[in-house]
Amino acid sequence: MTDATLPPAAVDPQATARRRRVIAAVVHAALIAASIVMLYPLFWMVSASVRPEAEIFTSPSIWPSGISLDAYRRGWNGLQVSFGTFTWNSFVIAGLSVLGNVVSCSLAAYAFARLKFRGRNFWFAIMLGTLMIPYHVTLIPQYVLFLNLGWVDTFLPLVVPKFLAFDAFFIFLMVQFFRGIPRELDEAAMMDGCSPWRIYWKIMLPLSTPVLATAAIFSFIWTWDDFFGPLIYLNDMQNFTVQLGLRSFVDSSSESDWGGLFAMSTLSLVPVFFFFLFFQRLLIEGIATTGMKR
Numbered sequence: 001m002t003d004a005t006l007p008p009a010a011v012d013p014q015a016t017a018r019r020r021r022v023i024a025a026v027v028h029a030a031l032i033a034a035s036i037v038m039l040y041p042l043f044w045m046v047s048a049s050v051r052p053e054a055e056i057f058t059s060p061s062i063w064p065s066g067i068s069l070d071a072y073r074r075g076w077n078g079l080q081v082s083f084g085t086f087t088w089n090s091f092v093i094a095g096l097s098v099l100g101n102v103v104s105c106s107l108a109a110y111a112f113a114r115l116k117f118r119g120r121n122f123w124f125a126i127m128l129g130t131l132m133i134p135y136h137v138t139l140i141p142q143y144v145l146f147l148n149l150g151w152v153d154t155f156l157p158l159v160v161p162k163f164l165a166f167d168a169f170f171i172f173l174m175v176q177f178f179r180g181i182p183r184e185l186d187e188a189a190m191m192d193g194c195s196p197w198r199i200y201w202k203i204m205l206p207l208s209t210p211v212l213a214t215a216a217i218f219s220f221i222w223t224w225d226d227f228f229g230p231l232i233y234l235n236d237m238q239n240f241t242v243q244l245g246l247r248s249f250v251d252s253s254s255e256s257d258w259g260g261l262f263a264m265s266t267l268s269l270v271p272v273f274f275f276f277l278f279f280q281r282l283l284i285e286g287i288a289t290t291g292m293k294r
Contacts (some may be wrong), residue, residue, distance in 0.1 A: 048187060049263040072267070075260030079236045079248055083264055086245035090224055091271070093158050093241060098216045099222040101170055105215060106208070108165040109174030110200045114186060116294030124175075130168045135228075157233045157272055158226075162219075170215045177211040178204060213279045220275050224268075242268045 043062045049071050051064030059065075076083045111117070113123050146157040165171060181204065189199050205212070226242040234240060240248070246268065249261035 045262050046266050049259065049266045051260045053270070056262070071259035071263040074257065075249070075263040078257055078260045080247065081240070081245075083242075083245055083267075084162070085238065086240050086242045087268075087271075089108070089155075089239060090242040093155055093230075094220050094223040096155075096159045097162045098219045099101055100159065100164075101219040102212055102216055104163050104165040105167060106174055106205065106212065107171040107200070108171045109178055110204055112176035113175045114183075114199070114204070115196060125170060127168050131172075139232070146233065152233055153235045153239060154233075155239070158223075158229055170219070173215065174208070174211055177208055181207055217276060217279050223270055224272055 040062070044060075047062040047064050048056045050067045050069065052066060052068060053071070055065060108127075112120060112127075142157070143152075146152055149156075151157050151160075185203050185207075186199055189203055195203070225243065226241075227247070230241045230244050234244065237248070242264075246261060246264055249258075249264070250256045
């Protein structure tokens with residue numbers, strides 16, 4: 001008689017470990033190659049900002065034959081208004097937008113997540129519905145409104161809506177985070193005599209740092225990179241933002257300063273990079289914990 005069952009073949013742990021190392025090496029090599037391809041335009045732009053003007057479009061290499069900072073000096077003072085003015089305008093608009101979005105959207109989210117009032121679910125659905133409305137549908141009525149208020153060619157059309165809980169995405173993000181905070185904290189605070197406003201200020205906000213940082217980062221980046229809004233509402237070059245200033249380097253009817261454009265484009269990435277780098281940990285934590293029970 002023969003055995004009905006045979007013992008399973010022994011698994012070589014060393015062979016398995018080698019196979020995993022090979023797979024990991026291949027995956028990392030593929031990711032590195034993809035990263036280089038994706039970052040090549042950025043490296044080329046930085047290289048073009050320090051190379052001579054004649055070599056910008058003649059060589060695809062990212063290694064310049066010589067390094068010159070003349071494009072930065074020319075770009076900073078090459079327009080009618082210094083590029084420092086554009087940078088300051090962008091900082092003012094982005095800073096106020098961050099403050100407005102964090103304050104107003106957190107208040108609206110707290111009301112939807114914690115307070116009980118008639119029609120709460122209906123108004124929450126209406127708020128979510130605004131996410132599906134294209135920006136261009138409301139552009140003309142908003143422009144007519146701001147024109148009648150005398151706000152055109154000022155920062156007000158770009159800043160004031162941020163203080164009115166204008167962005168439904170941030171409200172929804174914060175509502176999901178607030179719902180994950182135990183309600184027992186609210187109940188305990190109410191038993192101690194805290195009002196809804198004090199609960200919001202003393203309990204909800206300190207526990208919501210990750211999601212507030214997430215909203216602040218996205219709000220800053222989106223506002224800093226916004227081109228369409230300033231293009232519609234700002235006419236005077238003294239009020240231009242960085243994005244409108246960069247467009248001014250390219251002139252279809254005359255010679256364009258490509259070196260100055262690439263130099264100022266490189267500088268315009270620095271605030272976004274450091275803002276993201278500073279809040280990176282809170283951003284990842286906020287995205288990872290939104291909507292989860294803690």
